[in-house]
């Protein structure tokens with residue numbers, strides 16, 4: 775599973791899940807997020823590599839969106 779690049783609400787515990795603090799899954803033609811705590815029981819901090827990656831990815835995605843270069847939701 776890949777880390778979520780976008781914030782969402784964990785479908786398991788209902789908690790807000792910032793970028794990198796969960797995993798995303800294809801679901802009913804969209805995406806849903808499960809937080810890392812529900813997925814593996816780990817508690818993440820903003821020092822976690824996956825969190826750092828996702829927050830960077832989210833930022834570069836925003837930059838691309840501003841330039842109109844975003845294509846699809848593939849990951």
Ligand SMILES: [Zn+2]
Pocket residue numbers: 784785786787788789808809810811812813
């Ligand atoms: Zn959860």
